[in-house]
Amino acid sequence: MNISKTIGITGASGALGKELTKLFRKKGFKVIGFTHSKTNNEINDESPNEWIEWECGKELTLRKNLKEIDILILNHGIYNLSSKNVNYENSIEINALSTFKLLNLFEEIALSKDSEKLKEIWINTSEAEMLPALNPSYEISKSLIGKLVSFKKNLLDKNSKKKFKIKKIILGPFKSDLNPIGILSPVFVSEKIYTLANSKNYLIIISPNPITYILFPIKELYNFLYCQLLKKTNFYS
Numbered sequence: 001m002n003i004s005k006t007i008g009i010t011g012a013s014g015a016l017g018k019e020l021t022k023l024f025r026k027k028g029f030k031v032i033g034f035t036h037s038k039t040n041n042e043i044n045d046e047s048p049n050e051w052i053e054w055e056c057g058k059e060l061t062l063r064k065n066l067k068e069i070d071i072l073i074l075n076h077g078i079y080n081l082s083s084k085n086v087n088y089e090n091s092i093e094i095n096a097l098s099t100f101k102l103l104n105l106f107e108e109i110a111l112s113k114d115s116e117k118l119k120e121i122w123i124n125t126s127e128a129e130m131l132p133a134l135n136p137s138y139e140i141s142k143s144l145i146g147k148l149v150s151f152k153k154n155l156l157d158k159n160s161k162k163k164f165k166i167k168k169i170i171l172g173p174f175k176s177d178l179n180p181i182g183i184l185s186p187v188f189v190s191e192k193i194y195t196l197a198n199s200k201n202y203l204i205i206i207s208p209n210p211i212t213y214i215l216f217p218i219k220e221l222y223n224f225l226y227c228q229l230l231k232k233t234n235f236y237s
Helices: 015-026 059-067 085-110 136-154 186-197 210-232
Strands: 006-010 030-035 050-053 071-074 119-124 164-171 203-206
Touching: 006 015, 015 030, 015 186, 030 059, 059 085, 071 085, 085 119, 085 136, 085 164, 136 164, 136 210, 164 186, 164 210, 186 203, 203 210
Parallel strands: 006 030, 006 071, 030 050, 071 119, 119 164, 164 203
Antiparallel strands: none
């Protein structure tokens, strides 16, 4: 990675967002932190260089901010334990639809004539995309965004891939305010993300569960083959 790059991180005020920010700052990157929080957004040596307050549903207002970003890490989300319909709606809106809107917006910016540099987007979908997380609304939302990301990546044409790169991050349970009994530490996870994202691999898996390393590559292979079929049969255009 080039240290002149600018990193954007959503959910920057959360446990993992804070550790990613510290790590990238130490490596010499400029970090822009996107947060829903209106408090504790101080600027110091371990914070983002700049804070941007935003709301889900108002992603288009971030266009100007996203234009200066080279690598966008979508890390925001909620994990509410409730069987009420409103919780399902909130989980789908924040964990899936908001993420997908930012993905589409960043892709549009990356593929525009004004954009000369390769832009990357790293999306944390979680292993709850396939495995139980003891929270149906969370699982549904992560399953949805996981499939949307796979389709988006596999249906990019060759020219688009030269300007826009997608990486999917599959994380096991890490300790945070959302998951206080998480097994992995945010520090460990952030370091692994940084290391693995330097590879050419699309799929980044960080989990204590060996099944995850088997199931997800198989699923992604199926998605890839399915999308190739769509392209060849002209079902998709």
